Amino acid sequence: MAQATGTRIGWRDLPTGVRQRIEGIVGGPVVAAVSQTGGFSPGTADRVVTADGRRAFVKAVTPALNERSAELAREEARISAALPEHAPTPRVLGSFDDGDWVVLVLEDVEGVPPRTPWVESEIDAAVAALAELADALTPAPLPVPAVTDHLAEGFGGWRRLAADPPADLDPWAAAHLPALIAAAEHGLAALSDGDTLAHCDIRADNILVRPDGRLVIVDWPWAATAPPWLDRVLLALNIIVHGGDPERVIADLDRRNVVGVMAGFAGFFRDISRLPPPPSLPSVRSFQRWQADELLPWLRRHL
Structure with a gap:
């Protein structure tokens, strides 16, 4: 990992x-x-x-x-x-x-990150915390960009990979590039309607579990307006790459939208992982490549 x-x-x-x-x-x-x-x-x-x-x-x-x-x-x-x-x-x-x-x-929050692989009790607590956030942050309490402004270029990752495929591109992904491109485009379109202030970077290392089991969401630089379900999809993405049951998070969501967002992020991660790491951040590209690789088995089942 x-x-x-x-x-x-x-x-x-x-x-x-x-x-x-x-x-x-x-x-x-x-x-x-x-x-x-x-x-x-x-x-x-x-x-x-x-x-x-x-x-x-x-x-x-x-x-x-x-x-x-x-x-x-x-x-x-x-x-x-x-x-x-x-x-x-x-x-x-x-x-x-x-x-x-x-x-x-x-404030120094007393807490630790969720366990990974994710456990059911902390998945359920995270879903509850995200629902609480969506209620508190709809409409967004300050002007921020729309999430599509952040993701429009990144969700074109599969198209760039199709134009210049790396030698080690996953064979299944290489054979399904048109479907992955279409899914990512649908995902981006589905994110265009929403006035919730979404965190947009939900990962285990951006969450703290308090001693009483309640969760606190930290690290907010990427917040943007989005549909209220986006952070739930990002939670499911993190569960997929770390291990656990993502269906506890996304079972009631529009499956085509979920697949589209997952495809968009997988293409973004795989494409950007080809770039040199930025200054003082030596591991970011390997982390992005790892996430792309872990998402592909899920996409193979659901695309």
């Missing part, structure tokens, strides 16, 4: 002035910081503790590490600040952008 990870800096790598501003938000000098693994940003992802026991989760990145990561951090700070308090998301304690560093300080 490929891991989603960047080459992260840590709390002590931040400039002194940036750390001091963060400590002003948290409410005291930080005496301990534990870096968190997972995700693709090269910036910090630290659980910090102050001298008097206050806790927070700190995310900080500079364009010098990766320009796109800084852009996404700015968007995440904007979106996170607009999420309603009753939604199952972390509270924002503060943020700032000094031009060199983009910083977001969140």
Whole structure:
């Protein structure tokens, strides 16, 4: 299994002035910081503790590490600040952008990622959390792009693969490229109607399970307006690639729409995995290729 990870800096790598501003938000000098693994940003992802026991989760990145990561951090700070308090998301304690560093300080949620392969109880809890999110975030509480703006190019992956097929393209996929192209086009069209603020990056490493079993959805840079069912399909996608029963999530959804979105993401992952990795994100292409490879058996059964 490929891991989603960047080459992260840590709390002590931040400039002194940036750390001091963060400590002003948290409410005291930080005496301990534990870096968190997972995700693709090269910036910090630290659980910090102050001298008097206050806790927070700190995310900080500079364009010098990766320009796109800084852009996404700015968007995440904007979106996170607009999420309603009753939604199952972390509270924002503060943020700032000094031009060199983009910083977001969140509550430190007590929890751990769901187990993978996925277990039924956590699948059901995730479905419940996504339903709660859809209720809280319809209509979207702030202006964001439509998800089709994010995905239009990516969902053309199978068409690009057909025009320039790699030597190691899966034989079944190579024999069914017209069907995969058509399914991805249908999936993109199905996503064009919706005013829910969808997370758009639902994966096990973007979810925390609290001790009471309730789930919190974290990491919001990709949020966009979409149909309320999109995040459920992305949950099912993650269950497919990690193992578990995706039918607990998608059994009541329009199957043609589900297959179309799965085909679109599979083509996107397989096509983009051919590119060189971006700066400070060495594993992203292998992770994308792994997801494409894991989706193909499901598509063979359902296309």
